Amino acid sequence: MSSPATSITNVGTRSDDKTDATRNKSSRKPSVNVGSTERTISTVGGAALALYGLSRGSLAGIAIAAIGGGLIYRGTTGHCNVYEAINVDTAHGKHGGVSVPGNSGIKVEKSITINKPASELYKYWRNFENLPRFMDHLESVTVSGEKNSHWVAKAPAGTTVEWDAEIINEKENELIAWRSLEGADVDNAGSVRFEEATGGRGTVVKVSIEYNPPGGIVGATIAKLFGEEPNQQVQEDLRRFKQVMETGARSTTEGQSAGAGR
Amino acid sequence: MKAICWYGKDDVRVDTVPDPKILNQSDAVIKITSTAICGSDLHLLNGYIPTMQKGDILGHEFMGIVEETGSEVKNLKRGDRVVVPFTISCGNCFFCQKEMFSLCDNSNPNAWMAEKLYGYSPSGLFGFSHMMGGYAGGQAEYARVPFADVGPIKVPDELEDEQVLFLSDIFPTAYMAAENCRIEPGDTVAIWGAGPVGLLAIKSAFMLGAGRVISIDSVEERMALARQAGAETLDFNDEEGVLELLKQKTGGRGPDSCLDAVGLEAHGTSMGAIYDRIKATAFLATDRPNALRQAIVGCRKGGTVSVPGVYGGLLDKMPIGAAFNKALTIKMGQTHVQHYLKPLLARIKGGEIDPSFIITHRMRLEDAPEGYASFKHKQDNCIKIVLKPGQSAATTNGH
Numbered sequence: 001m002s003s004p005a006t007s008i009t010n011v012g013t014r015s016d017d018k019t020d021a022t023r024n025k026s027s028r029k030p031s032v033n034v035g036s037t038e039r040t041i042s043t044v045g046g047a048a049l050a051l052y053g054l055s056r057g058s059l060a061g062i063a064i065a066a067i068g069g070g071l072i073y074r075g076t077t078g079h080c081n082v083y084e085a086i087n088v089d090t091a092h093g094k095h096g097g098v099s100v101p102g103n104s105g106i107k108v109e110k111s112i113t114i115n116k117p118a119s120e121l122y123k124y125w126r127n128f129e130n131l132p133r134f135m136d137h138l139e140s141v142t143v144s145g146e147k148n149s150h151w152v153a154k155a156p157a158g159t160t161v162e163w164d165a166e167i168i169n170e171k172e173n174e175l176i177a178w179r180s181l182e183g184a185d186v187d188n189a190g191s192v193r194f195e196e197a198t199g200g201r202g203t204v205v206k207v208s209i210e211y212n213p214p215g216g217i218v219g220a221t222i223a224k225l226f227g228e229e230p231n232q233q234v235q236e237d238l239r240r241f242k243q244v245m246e247t248g249a250r251s252t253t254e255g256q257s258a259g260a261g262r
Numbered sequence: 263m264k265a266i267c268w269y270g271k272d273d274v275r276v277d278t279v280p281d282p283k284i285l286n287q288s289d290a291v292i293k294i295t296s297t298a299i300c301g302s303d304l305h306l307l308n309g310y311i312p313t314m315q316k317g318d319i320l321g322h323e324f325m326g327i328v329e330e331t332g333s334e335v336k337n338l339k340r341g342d343r344v345v346v347p348f349t350i351s352c353g354n355c356f357f358c359q360k361e362m363f364s365l366c367d368n369s370n371p372n373a374w375m376a377e378k379l380y381g382y383s384p385s386g387l388f389g390f391s392h393m394m395g396g397y398a399g400g401q402a403e404y405a406r407v408p409f410a411d412v413g414p415i416k417v418p419d420e421l422e423d424e425q426v427l428f429l430s431d432i433f434p435t436a437y438m439a440a441e442n443c444r445i446e447p448g449d450t451v452a453i454w455g456a457g458p459v460g461l462l463a464i465k466s467a468f469m470l471g472a473g474r475v476i477s478i479d480s481v482e483e484r485m486a487l488a489r490q491a492g493a494e495t496l497d498f499n500d501e502e503g504v505l506e507l508l509k510q511k512t513g514g515r516g517p518d519s520c521l522d523a524v525g526l527e528a529h530g531t532s533m534g535a536i537y538d539r540i541k542a543t544a545f546l547a548t549d550r551p552n553a554l555r556q557a558i559v560g561c562r563k564g565g566t567v568s569v570p571g572v573y574g575g576l577l578d579k580m581p582i583g584a585a586f587n588k589a590l591t592i593k594m595g596q597t598h599v600q601h602y603l604k605p606l607l608a609r610i611k612g613g614e615i616d617p618s619f620i621i622t623h624r625m626r627l628e629d630a631p632e633g634y635a636s637f638k639h640k641q642d643n644c645i646k647i648v649l650k651p652g653q654s655a656a657t658t659n660g661h
Contacts, residue, residue: 115356201356236374243368247352247409248334249286251371251386256285256398256406259267259277259317 105187105212108230112238115202116245118194122173124245125192128165134240134250137233149178153186161185187212205241209234264651265319265402266630271309274320276628282398282406287332290410292346296423297324297400299630299647300431301457302525302572304638306390311574313375313393322348322388323430324400325423328414337411344414346407347599348431350386350397353412357385364596369408370395379575384596401630403651415603418611424618424648425610428462433617434602436462436523439570440470442593443519448473452508452517452560453493454553456484458620458646459570460523464491465615467521476511478504478556483643487620508560516562524553525571551577558592559584569594620646627651 114121124130128149132138139152139160147167155161163184169177169191179189188211195204209230243250267277282291300323305311325345328338338344351358355367366385370376373383375393386408389399398405407414417426436459443451451467453460456479464475468491477488480498488495496507508517557567558581567590585592609615622645625633633647 113356115354115359232374239373243352246354247288247368249288251352251369251395251408252285253371253396253398254285255283257263257265257279257282257319257402258398259265259269259275259279259319 105210106230107208107210108234109206109208110231110234110238111204111206112242113197113202113204114242114245118196118203119173121203121205121245122176122194125241126170126176128178134244135237136240151180163188205238207234207238263403264627265398266321266627266649267316268306268314268318268320269316272307274307274631274634276631277317279317279319279402282402282404284330284332285406286408287334288409288411289332290328290335290338290407290414291330292324292326292344292400292405292407292414293329294324294326294400294403294405294651295343296326296427297321297402297627297649297651298427298430298432299323299401299633299637299649301459302390303634305525305572305574307634307638311391311393313372313391313396315392315396318389318391318396319398319400319402319405320389321399321401321405322390323427323432324388324405325417325427325430326405328410329404331410335410338414338416342414342416343419344416345426345429345603346388346400346405347413347415347429347434347603348388348390349413349596349599350388350395350408351412351600352409358412361598361601363412363598363600365598372396387596401627401649403627413600415607417607421610422618424621425616426607427648428458428617428620429599429603429606429610431597431599432458433462433606433615434599435459435570435597437466437469437602437606438597439463439521439523439568440466440472442566442568442570443467443470443472443521444566444591444593445470445472445519447471449518450474450476450512451519451521452476452478452557453521453523454478454498454557455523455525455571456481456488456493456495457523460484460521461487461491461620461645462617463521463523463570464488464493468492469609469614476508476517481640484645487645490619504556505560512562516560516565518562519566519568520557520561521568522553522557522571525573551580555579555581558590561588561590563588564590566591566593568592570597572596621648623647625649626653 127143128141128151129143131141137154139154141152142150144150144164149165150162151165152160152162163180163186165178165180167176167178169175173194175191175193177189177191180187188209190207190209193206195206197204240250263279263281265277265279267275267279269275284291299321303320303322306314306320326343328340328342328344330340331338347363349364349366350369351363351366352368357363357365357367364385369386370383371386372392372395376383379393384394386395386397388397388405389401397408415429417429439459440451440463443449445451445467449472451472451474453463453467453475456464456477460477460479461484464477467475475493476496477485477493478496478498479485479488485495485497494511496504496511498504500507551573553571554567554569554577557569561567565588567585569592584590610617622643623633623636625647627649630649633649636642636644637647
């Protein structure tokens with residue numbers, strides 16, 4: 001069976017997408033197909049890349065500067081040729097309650113085995129306010145109802161992004177699935193599944209996270225250049241979840257003694 | 263406090279650093295009374311272990327008095343005298359519960375680094391690179407010890423520091439290596455390297471029922487200690503060749519098990535050894551497995567090769583055909599120290615062994631940089647150095 005995060009992305013009506021794309025293609029001057037948050041990130045990120053590229057002065061530096069220039073164009077005009085070519089439009093609203101429109105986002109699936117019963121792990125995770133204890137990109141999650149919560153996540157350059165989320169599927173001790181609601185800074189959806197490992201070896205925890213990165217796919221690529229790799233991030237979140245559940249705390253050396261490092 | 267810090271190849275310094283603090287409530291802080299320099303610390307000194315950072319506090323063989331405990335620590339209290347295992351282990355994961363403590367799932371905060379190289383990460387270690395957790399080590403006046411209920415073992419007052427200090431690493435390491443030899447009564451065990459681990463492995467092999475132990479080294483004072491421990495010795499540089507001599511000494515059959523207590527910086531003048539040096543220097547390989555090659559080729563058919571010597575990265579020209587066609591068993595790994603603490607402390611208490619026979623030098627903590635240099639160059643008959651934080655030169659000036 002496919003994960004709930006996958007299935008919810010297929011809920012939307014695809015005809016809206018096509019309409020938007022057709023409209024963009026038919027206009028003569030470069031039309032706006034990039035959302036406003038994304039345009040800002042494109043412009044700022046593009047400028048940073050351009051400056052970085054120029055300062056290197058090498059052939060690779062010139063290439064980086066050119067990419068930066070392209071991003072500035074994209075940010076200031078709101079038009080992305082790449083998006084046009086792949087029929088993506090992040091400027092024009094939502095599509096029938098879909099959190100992450102089909103195949104346009106980033107999807108990460110990871111799993112880990114934890115030496116604890118599923119019931120214990122489920123109970124901890126089900127209280128979303130615990131999530132920032134092991135998901136480092138989260139600043140806070142506030143539970144506002146049986147199914148609803150408000151999430152604040154860290155974004156580049158000390159900023160934050162926020163969204164409301166609802167639980168769309170749950171089965172005690174087995175599964176929790178959630179997604180962001182209309183008006184989210186970052187559209188996202190996720191699910192976690194708890195399965196008993198063979199031979200009494202604890203519980204296999206399978207997580208699927210899907211999101212539309214701020215700045216689109218291009219933004220995600222820039223983020224990767226600066227070390228924010230979503231696969232690694234989810235893996236580390238799971239590792240910390242395991243540490244917290246198996247040992248009561250995250251393993252750390254932060255704040256330990258060291259020489260001055262001359 | 264004062265601590266011995268790594269600053270690069272052949273550059274260790276005495277530094278003044280902040281005192282350690284409790285970071286997790288399962289931590290303890292130990293005031294260190296004795297701490298040793300390990301042969302594997304030389305791999306750090308020689309720049310063979312990646313992911314060291316300037317200012318890292320060295321040391322993974324230490325003991326002392328509990329100074330402070332986190333609120334969740336139940337088994338220890340201030341004033342307890344303890345030996346600390348070099349492996350950091352949570353006690354709760356799949357591996358710890360199988361007593362494979364050096365494979366703990368949870369104690370390495372930098373597990374992702376080790377995963378890149380090894381696929382899966384072993385446990386965190388004290389003072390042994392960031393890939394192994396980046397934990398500040400015990401060549402210092404104080405150390406923070408995570409999972410204080412799982413690692414440290416309380417030791418009775420009647421035993422001296424020097425009798426129990428090596429429970430932290432090299433005695434369990436030697437003992438596990440001997441156990442890994444799967445010794446049957448009367449077996450012949452060949453041991454490459456008569457350094458501290460090799461010497462303690464001789465004793466351990468006899469404890470486990472070996473009939474004969476053949477120790478292979480080239481440093482005379484080490485071979486003398488090996489003979490005192492009951493081993494026959496064989497000179498690594500003998501012109502007849504180690505493999506031929508081993509064959510002669512074992513009636514043409516070969517030793518039942520071979521133990522490599524040398525590790526990744528083996529010396530040697532064979533073509534293989536010279537080839538290794540060139541490759542390692544050019545960073546085409548990281549480890550020089552000369553002792554391991556001999557152990558594999560020298561071992562009898564159906565025998566066992568045990569590897570406590572540290573290997574970190576890649577090696578080349580392994581005689582895998584010899585291992586396969588002779589149906590050898592190869593056992594290796596970092597020591598599951600916690601598994602061995604109680605039984606080995608009992609052996610020390612019962613007078614079966616006094617591991618302090620390997621100590622040749624006692625120094626102040628502040629003298630560690632000179633200690634490292636003489637240990638590296640095997641000057642002044644140096645075999646094992648114990649550092650005494652907080653003591654004056656007068657009381658440590660004994661050989």
